Amino acid sequence: MERVPLETERKALKVLRICEQRQMNEQVRSICKIMAKRALSNNRLGSALSWSIRAKDAAFATLISERFLQDYCTRGSFSDLDLIDNLGPAMLLSDRLTFLGKYREFHRLYGEKKFTDAAKLLLSLMTAKIAPRSFWMTLLIDALPLLEQKEVIFSVDQTHELMFCLEELTSDNSKLQPERLAQDDDVESTKLELLRLALARNLAMAIVKEGTVEA
Incomplete structure (x- = not known):
């Protein structure tokens, strides 16, 4: 055979x-x-x-x-x-x-357009360590359209977790590739700036939303 x-x-x-x-x-x-x-x-x-x-x-x-x-x-x-x-x-x-x-x-x-379910799954891929670390930036960029929705998709806690993942990723990169980060990488800098702005805006909106619900 x-x-x-x-x-x-x-x-x-x-x-x-x-x-x-x-x-x-x-x-x-x-x-x-x-x-x-x-x-x-x-x-x-x-x-x-x-x-x-x-x-x-x-x-x-x-x-x-x-x-x-x-x-x-x-x-x-x-x-x-x-x-x-x-x-x-x-x-x-x-x-x-x-x-x-x-x-x-x-x-x-x-x-x-099941944005809430999509957001929950996206976050779980990072927090449960299912996603390879090399793919985290791709996932965070995927989160941008959800962060920019008129309706608040990510809760306060979820937004904090995304922020933690972003900072953890940038911290890892600065340790592993200091020479690369020292270069003027406009694309990466723009991505990080967009993400931080979107996360800060979403956090503010989520705080207001959750505070209103509690009130």
Whole structure:
């Protein structure tokens, strides 16, 4: 069975079914890993992720999830949405895959204008340490449209948590990359300034709102 050439996905699936029927679990995992690596080498991320999930290969699923996130940062959108939207329990295979699934869920909630749910999920990705630290700035920038809504979305406590995350991130960056921060980085400075202004404005509005409700 191991010597059978797997020229196409159709043939791989046929061999896989035979192995599964005969409970040849090691061969099943081996076939899935081979197909996952082949798909990744051809930049077919959706197929690669699907095969790695089937192989229950957490390390490879993490690698492919990273590629999905890099692809998102480059293009500004997700590929293979059907697969990501329907990960279900499979997203628990690795922390990075969990983040990928939850981050896509945030975008879906935002697109459906469920801003309160989207804000809660976005914040939980950072405070529960699900999001990689390298992605925190992206998440904080994603929070900007929610902070700028006419209606107050983030509560006082939630705004304080966002402020803490921002300061923690900038503190880490100043320790790790002092030479980079010493440079005149207009883009990063503008992002930080916009975030701090939006957070301060939202905090003031949230205090007024919550104070009015209590009164």
